[in-house]
Amino acid sequence: GESVGLHLPTLSVQEGDNSIINCAYSNSASDYFIWYKQESGKGPQFIIDIRSNMDKRQGQRVTVLLNKTVKHLSLQIAATQPGDSAVYFCAVDCQGNQFYFGTGTSLTVIP
């Protein structure tokens, strides 16, 4: 099995600052990780993914870092904007089976 957790349930940042959302997982066999963004009343939206053979992956304004040694991944959002306010989930896939979602972190961007 897999248990996934986030370090902070809520995060408030000033507009323009960088945001860092963390996630810990328990199963060292986990090999695929996705970050999702969920806005109120909507389904989770794919942001970025990373496989276990990588340590870092960058997208547009987002970077995911994976530390397999301590079973931790983070999502970094650069120049956070009000539209980034949402709940962010990490989802962990253990060798092609089920995805396990962590408890979401609610990000609030202060204008």
Add this chain to the structure above:
Amino acid sequence: AAGVIQSPRHLIKEKRETATLKCYPIPRHDTVYWYQQGPGQDPQFLISFYEKMQSDKGSIPDRFSAQQFSDYHSELNMSSLELGDSALYFCASSPVGKNIQYFGAGTRLSVL
């Protein structure tokens, strides 16, 4: 681009009634997943189907069943509804050979 379509968006039922939720995956996606999300909670995996066969089973109650049809749409059937079944139910689909899941907007089920 086409997304995952779920219907209905909202559903109100009474205890002990039945409900059927429908999911239409993105075209050419062969895998469908169902999740339940309670208020303030993370999505909990219920069940998945690959090529119309059940592939994985999560925390789906025995009162619930699901299937995937020949056109790849899926239905989640829920019987003997309980108050605790009130939640958002999401369907997600994945393209062939990939396990990125694309989510629908969800069905909000309220059991009174």
